Amino acid sequence: MTLAHHAAPLDAPDLQSALDALRAHGLRVSASRRQVLARLYADRRPRTAEELADGGDVASVYRNLDTLEAIGLVRHVHLGHGPGLYSLAHADADFVTCERCGAYEAVAPERLAAAKDAIERELGYRPRFTHFPIVGLCAGCKESHAHP
Amino acid sequence: MTLAHHAAPLDAPDLQSALDALRAHGLRVSASRRQVLARLYADRRPRTAEELADGGDVASVYRNLDTLEAIGLVRHVHLGHGPGLYSLAHADADFVTCERCGAYEAVAPERLAAAKDAIERELGYRPRFTHFPIVGLCAGCKESHAHP
DNA sequence: ACGTAGTTGCGACCCACTTGCAATTGCGAG
């Protein structure tokens, strides 16, 4: 049960270069693909497949997210028990979420360099927090936990 | 969408003390609960609800795992896209899994103290890797990745 | 041994995808 479809992120800073990348991989630029990518570039935060489909056919959207993920344009994260959230892969970010209040944020990978090095030194694994987030108590919830 | 049912682990080193803990919480010791706990104490590794049900009624097993989790006897981890894996909460362990080969291991929380401190210093979150694992490339897969 | 609230087991149901397949369409060749 390995983690599906992990490809190196492909650098496509805007919608146009993403569509070019599609064609460069011998894939077609269809309406559904254009829509999914347009939405992801428009509001740069992780979205569910439902949201990206926006009333259209979800099956196609899932298939497209799969192929976009396979070529490294898109990735997805599981922040909790709900549906997966898809985002652009070139906006490389790690995720943190609070187990108590459910808040989450994307953090620049550099900020976790020290922690990742510590993990690699201790376990031999080079970690990333892009598929599953770091789960913990945020500052606010640590507070209210101490004074219940 | 917060992470469900996270209770402080309850220290019950053996089956008998777990059953006592159940009664202490005003809960009944039913056949299904006895079976689930017996299995978890017998082979101490994370198990799916299916496995724990072993042909019996899975719905009851899920309900019981829920209540056992609520009182801190049990916890569950999501190692990938498959079903959740349940284990005893008192055997407190963090998890690491390899994104390439799917291998996973439980690691003693102390070994990750430095990394967790680094994360808390940088992000303000006090992390645990018991619900979602640390995902990364294991030593073996880093190797074969470098020489494909 | 009894009463009853807690639990079970079954079936139906829900959500998040996935798949089979006929109809459609992007796009390179002519």
Add this chain to the structure above:
DNA sequence: CTCGCAATTGCAAGTGGGTCGCAACTACGT
């Protein structure tokens, strides 16, 4: 520009993992 056809879509049906309603059953205090 328009043909040809493989890639892609849209729908419907299916699957895996988990939840829920409810009548029957049972653990446990009295």
